Each structure stands twice: as structure tokens, then as C-alpha cells.
Amino acid sequence: MAHVGFLYPGYSAEDDYPVFEELLGGDVRLHLVHTLMREDAHRVDALLDVGGSDVLGEGARELRARGVDAAVWACTSGSFVFGWEGARAQADAVGDEAGAPSSSTSFAFVNALTTLGIGRVAIAASYPEDVAERFVEFLGAAGIEVVAWAGRGIVTAAEVGTLEAGDVLDWVAAGDHPEAEAVLVPDTALHSAAILDTLEERLGKTVLTANQVSVWEGLRLAGAAAPRDGLGTLFRAGAGTAAAAER
Known part of the structure; x- marks a missing residue:
């Protein structure tokens, strides 16, 4: 069974993840860790705080304790606001703390x-x-x-x-x-x-x-992105050649 971990900021659509887990079948476990959101605002300064290393590091260490096979920072705006290189460094830091291959929703879209x-x-x-x-x-x-x-x-x-x-x-x-x-x-x-x-x-x-590509990216990193029905064109395609998009 593949165990995929997600760092999810605050509370809004976290109940999407149990739905994904059910639709994916019995061979995948999705672990959600809620990260600190000091201010709920789609504003650049607030988003830079939401995606800060102190916040994500704490959550990533919890994912490590759960023994996940991959880790995804499940926040698009809290990753792309850092720019390409900043978002890459952010995702890499999550992986270092989680002890697993890592990415974020922004890179998941690209992949x-x-x-x-x-x-x-x-x-x-x-x-x-x-x-x-x-x-x-x-x-x-x-x-x-x-x-x-x-x-x-x-x-x-x-x-x-x-x-x-x-x-x-x-x-x-x-x-x-x-x-x-x-x-x-x-x-x-x-x-x-x-x-x-x-x-x-x-x-x-x-x-x-965003939640779709986040889950797909986590499965891809965990080596569990076989084609699956019921979750759109992306999941029907499976992992494909996504590795070529990684930076």
C-alpha cells in the first residue's frame, strides 16, 4: 500500500482527500497534516507566511513520523508566490524534513x-x-x-x-x-x-x-500512479512522462 502525505493549510476543502482515497480504491492511504495559517488571506504577504519554512517544517516532520512514501505541500498560492526557484527550494526542504520525495501543488500542475x-x-x-x-x-x-x-x-x-x-x-x-x-x-x-x-x-x-493534481503528484512520487478511472483525464493517463518536467 502506498502512503502519501499532504501538508494542507488550515481548513476549507480538506474533506476532498477522504473522497479521493475512497475513489482510488483500497491500495492507497492519504495522510493529511494541517499546517498553521496565521491569517486566512489570498494576499502575497500572508501567503509567504503560510508557506514559510517554520510552518512547513513542523508539518513535514509529522509526515516523517507517519512513514509516508511521498510528501506534497498541498497549496498552490502558498508555493507559486515564492517564484520558480523559491518554490523548488520550498518543496526540497519539505522532502528533507519528511524524509521522502516531495513536491507542491504548483509543480504538480506543471508535471x-x-x-x-x-x-x-x-x-x-x-x-x-x-x-x-x-x-x-x-x-x-x-x-x-x-x-x-x-x-x-x-x-x-x-x-x-x-x-x-x-x-x-x-x-x-x-x-x-x-x-x-x-x-x-x-x-x-x-x-x-x-x-x-x-x-x-x-x-x-x-x-x-488543485486537489486533483496534488493527489496525482503524490501518487506519482510514491510510484503508485497507475491509470485510474473516475477522476478525470489526468488519472486515466497515469504517471506518463511527468519526470521530464521536474526541475
Whole structure:
């Protein structure tokens, strides 16, 4: 059985992870450790604090105690705000403390897109626009073209976690663009586990959500990313050639 650990900031859509575990079947165990969120705000200074080494180090050491096979910092904004090199150093530090291969949600998006051979995307972000723009810049550093993006302007993760499935479907569909090969939804505070196939049916293309790519990345690092149904195009593809995207 593969044991994958996740550092999850605060409380908002943490109940997505038991849903993923159930849908994945009986050969995977997902371990969630909640990390400190001193201020729940999609604001650059607050996000830099959320992803600070003191906060993540404490959580990663708990994952080490649980003996996980891989560790993922399950926060998109709390990783990409550090820039490409800063996010890489952040993920590496998590791995050092956890004693396991490591990554973050931001890199999970890049690795997922590489696996699927996708280079042009649209972004439906829940964040304020100044934060969403930093995700655009992060993807650009990986050579990914963003053909359209918009921030919904939601300041707190707690509010994002209250969005209903119907609202999410309409909002993500509105964020699509004809030239985009996929739509990215970068916020682990958003519930998505139960609607991944529905999202793709609605848009007629690949949709990647933050909790989805986080779980996939953890399984990939743990060597357990065999193709699986019911969780969107990404999981049907399995691990593919994602290793080529690692930096």
C-alpha cells in the first residue's frame, strides 16, 4: 500500500482527500497534516507566511513520523508566490524534513500538463487578480502558454470552500477559452473530487484542479500512479512522462 502525505493549510476543502482515497480504491492511504495559517488571506504577504519554512517544517516532520512514501505541500498560492526557484527550494526542504520525495501543488500542475502533452491553458482562479497573475508567471517559467485567465477575487480560503458544485461548474466553464487545451483551477481550498468527470464533460476538454493534481503528484512520487478511472483525464493517463518536467 502506498502512503502519501499532504501538508494542507488550515481548513476549507480538506474533506476532498477522504473522497479521493475512497475513489482510488483500497491500495492507497492519504495522510493529511494541517499546517498553521496565521491569517486566512489570498494576499502575497500572508501567503509567504503560510508557506514559510517554520510552518512547513513542523508539518513535514509529522509526515516523517507517519512513514509516508511521498510528501506534497498541498497549496498552490502558498508555493507559486515564492517564484520558480523559491518554490523548488520550498518543496526540497519539505522532502528533507519528511524524509521522502516531495513536491507542491504548483509543480504538480506543471508535471500534470507535461504528462498530458498540454502547452496552452486557461486559468479559472478563485484568487484576487494580483495573486492569480503570479500563477500565470509561474507557468510561464515552465514554458506553458496561458491564453486566458481571470481571478474571482475571493480573499479567504474559507469562503472558497463554501462554493457549491453548480457554482463551480458555471464559473470554470466561463473561464474556458477556445484556444486552451485545458482549464486550470488552482486552489486547494476548492472542493473538486466529486465533480472531476462532470467538469470535463461540461467543458469538453481536460480540467485540472488543485486537489486533483496534488493527489496525482503524490501518487506519482510514491510510484503508485497507475491509470485510474473516475477522476478525470489526468488519472486515466497515469504517471506518463511527468519526470521530464521536474526541475
